[in-house]
Amino acid sequence: MKLGTCLYNNQTFVCIAQTEGVLLPALDPAFDQAAWRDMISLIESGTDLSAMLANATDAMRVKFADITLLAPIPRTRKNVMCLGLNYLEHAEETANQIGRTGKAPQYPIVFTKCPTSVIGQDAVVPFDPDTCSQLDWEAELGVVLGKGGKKIAAANALDHVFGYTIINDLSARDIQLSHKQYFLGKSLDGGCPMGPWIVTADDIADPQNLAIACRVNGVTKQASNTRNMIFNVASIIEWLSRGMTLEAGDVIATGTPSGVGFVREPPEFLLPGDVVECEVESVGVLRNSISAAG
Template sequence: MKLVTYSKIPATGTRHPGILLDDKRIVDLSASGFTTVLEIIGGGAGALAKLKAIAAKSDAPTVSLADVKLHAPIPRPAKNVFCVGWNYLEHFEEGAKKLEEKRELPRHPVFFSKAVTAVNDPYGTIPFDAAISTSLDWEVELGVIIGTGGKNISEADAMKHIFGYTVINDVTWRDVQRRHGGQWHKGKSFDGTCPMGPCIVTADQVDPTNLKVACRVNGVTKQDSSTKFLYFKIERLIAELSQGMTLEPGDIISTGTPEGVGFARTPPEFLKPGDLLETEIEGIGTLRNTIG
């Protein structure tokens, strides 16, 4: 099942959860009792069973995809988006080489976060402010959505806590990222720098262990890899993140980016106004964001 959040065109200001049936239709869930995707996630297995029954009806109410605007599936997360740094070996190495740093491979995942106000629509414009920085970079990442909350979750049980998966680009202002004493939160949290979507695919529909991930700028491929190269696997990320800290339904984990980012290229490449940033993960979908 693919869940989306949408509003009707012309805009009414009201956002609705829906089920993406294909590239043309969304099942309207107005009469389901759920008003947000977060409510559906919090409803657990019972909510999913109810939605599957609605989608299976031959007379299920639908709206045309052409008549709506898609928003991030969770437009306003309850918490910051949890992110993971240096989680593909080649990306770790390209960054160390470019910055001329001697690094040891991390023994534990490197966690940071993006503010909830960074979340952007799958086809939204990413704001560009040259007065602050011109070093805007791309990072395709698989997003993991927590379904069943928990604390001190074991690796063996971790996958049972996943509701589904989405596409994220951890868009980053590189010079700002390095400006604040080694922590990354500020440079990662500018408004609109976390495009997400276009849907959440439920965990029963995706094998996350070998998904193609790609990022393109103006049609030119910049990143082309697979989730099979994750250094710390999803089970480890959930287990370590939940140590002493409760994960809740709807929490989002962005699992890290592969090699091919702009700052590590020779010469460095950065996004500029008018560029089209496309972020794709096999089996989930493609984000298309203009820099503006």
């Protein structure tokens, strides 16, 4: 099932993607209004999604043209947790750029992006050359937790996943490389496009066998498969939960494959007017444009 968050008649709703449009269960008073107005509330409610779908009514049906998609979780409760250098070829290309020998990290490299960086499908990424002139793309599989916990074993970790989304871990390289940590360069306003949907975990047979790609103005820049992750989804959840309690609605970006802009010869960065598409097999295509300067 594909779940999203949208604006309809200037109100926010959780929606379910259909072939001809979407379902907005909150339009039918017979359904839980609080849960179907907020994605995290829906996740926490434990609502039987299949049963709701089986009882869908005409009152819920809305055309795609009548809604505006937002990020599936428009404002995360906490920072989005992110994995750095989680594909070996990306670790190698990054190391080569700074004159080192690339190798797989022994432990996950974790940083975060602040909630104010999150934007949704077709939202415009602000471009401010006075702040950042080296904006880079990073297509990533996003994981949304449905059940929290601490010291979650890898063998059980996927049971804690609500669904999967796409994240473009936009990176201000000139800021990122000027500091000893990633946070400032990863948390620009609009620096965390997410969406367009959360695909529920029951629709993804194996999160470690999904093609992943990024295109800029229609030109493929990244093309890989999630099987190439150094730390897979289950082990990421295990590592993160070792000393930190994870919660329902937490979002994890699992790292990007090779092909980012700053390691290219010559380096390539996003410019006003560019259109970036991040695609993950079985999840969808996340599309955003870069704003014109001004």
